[in-house]
Amino acid sequence: MQGLRYFVREAMVSLWRGRRAALLSVATIAAAVFVLGGFLLLGANLDRLVARWSAAAEFSVYWRDDATREQQGAVDRILAGSAVVAGREAVTKETALQRFKRDFPALALAAGSLERNPLPASVEVRLRPGADPEAVAQLATQISKVAGVADVRYDRQWIERVLAVVVLARGLGLLLAAVLIVAACLTVANVVRLALFARLDEVRIMALVGAPMSYIRGPFVVEGLLQGGLGTAVAVILLYIGFRGAQARYGDAVASLAGDGTFVFLPIGLTTLLVLGGLALGCVGGMVATRGARGVTVES
């Protein structure tokens, strides 16, 4: 306990003395964690958005006007036997026209003036959440081959495309964050090394009186740890401010697209992991910087 108090006190004194360099180090860590956290935040929200859209995803089977009861029965049997289908609803031509008039009241008069109803009858299929996209695609292909089927529209196709863009963006984000993390780690290591060189006489005296290596390295490792902690704290605070700003500006638009509660901050578990990661980053920097401390005074 006495040792830990000494490490923390010495680390804080050293941080204050080398505050300009330490500021650079803290800023680099903050930038790395901010980028990583930003992509995690964006990814988590897009995942939630896509999950909501996926849960609401339908595929629709449109009938030709001359489709027979047997053909409709064949499609019904296929849907009933499919593991990816959660439910289905038949929509007649008349119901489709009513919905059109309800959804597009400005066009209702024009639709009513037509000699014949141009909208096809259809079956709206609700998919099970997490349904295998491959299985859904196979089902759509199978149904599209049944005589009497005019078209099969599958919502998930564009959701999959959105998902692919999300995955790509997340991958690039993680790559960028990884580069910044390495840069931050090196910055911490160099700043701590500067502190080590500034106190080389002290380190040498400590080693010559027989101080344990852990006692010599401890303050420098804690210094890295403090830099990591400060940098991460700054990053999380900035991330939260940015999130609240975006929520105030775009929250309504997102809610209208995907419902309330879609736009949320990082879960507490992930935030904790981010903070621990920042601390570990600083700690590793401190350890790397003091790796050669033994060589300062002991030839082996």
Place this chain on the structure above:
Amino acid sequence: MVETFHLSKLYSRGVYALRDLSLKVDKGEFVFLTGPSGAGKSTLLRLLLREILPSEGEIIVAGRNLARMSANQVQTYRRSVGFVFQDFKLIPRMTVLENVAFVPRVLGAPVATQRRKTFQVLKWVGLQHRINAYPFELSGGEQQRIAIARALVNDPMLILADEPTGNLDPDLSLEIMNLFREINARGTSVIVATHDRELIRRVGRRAITLDHGSVVEIDDQAAVDARA
């Protein structure tokens, strides 16, 4: 206490700092190492501190072979050796009290023990009234006394001093040497490296003269003369 056998130290640039050096210092003895600059005095002290390793030969201190020590054993060994440098090597940002208490503190001694030992040793070197002063506020002689107090605070069996009076005038030098004599009188072995022959004569102890890394003279007479 200290014995070296055919000790050599070859630095990487191909220069021998010590060559085939064999000598013995008894327990409780006070010995001077003397000789011109580059004779190998500091190298021998660095070897005795286990700061560097010999290229050939062996060094035995209190029955332990310094070349065969693990890193942990080196730490334990160093706790039994005190050192004093010409340039004092005090930590400028620390007060007198902190500079001396630094040793028991880094060795993990309880706070009460740190304070007791530090006050004891500062009283002994006569600087208990300067505990809150910083090194730059002290004279050269006072700074060296603080360095000696730091070397003594852990009750070492051996004190190594490298040109401890190099930065001091003759009167202060003698004052510092008297401190070493008192330390020695308490049973601690003392090895002092100096090129000041006049000082050796005035203190009167065995003097080992080195030149080009080898012993050229062992002057037991200095001690005899001084006692006479």
